[in-house]
Amino acid sequence: MVVGIGIDIVEVGRIKKALKRDRFTRRILTEREEAYCTTPMKVAGRWAAKEAVIKAVGVTMLMKNIDIWNDQLGQPHVTILDPNFDGKRLKIFVSITHEKTHAAAVAVVERSVLQIPMA
Template identity: 35%
Template sequence: MIRGIGIDICDIERMKKALSRGGFAERVFSPAEIDYAGEGEAAAAHFAAAFAAREALAKAGGWGLASIGLGACEVLRSESGPAFNFSGEFRRRLEERGVKRVFLSITHEAGVAAAVVVLEGD
């Protein structure tokens, strides 16, 4: 059963501006996300996609990003696609809501990054 669906977009140029402020990436993203994004033009798109994923997760659960907290999850990439890695505390919150699986899809094109999250439970 679907427990929630969330979608979000993030302007890549706006993310570039945020990244130009010292320490922004370190406050918002995990070391693994920073490593994946790298540097240069593509970095802002990767960061924007990870940020949109957090927002989409917050919307899917009806929590709001401030309620989740920036350290509750990170977006990891693998050969099978992007996925969340959750903190233990946030994983418990998902279990309390009956969420068994979390699906994530991200994309970036034409100056915008987007993410969709689906929460599935029994």
């Protein structure tokens, strides 16, 4: 069952400015995200996705502890790296979009329902 939803939108221009700051990407992106996000638009997509995930799970965590990776089809998947996050039975889905000026993302958290065997 769905237990959380989150959404975020960000201006690519804001991210472009932030990228001029030392270690900005290092602070918010995992290593594989850094390798993947070669444009401000892609970084903005990650930023929006991580904000959306935080809203959906309902707990704050470092952006760097949220790893969003793309499979062979390009579909993004979420892995939470924060050791304090109890993600048992939780599945997080994310969808990202970006245009020249803005990036946005939506996240949904699903919790698997325990099947109690009937006597």
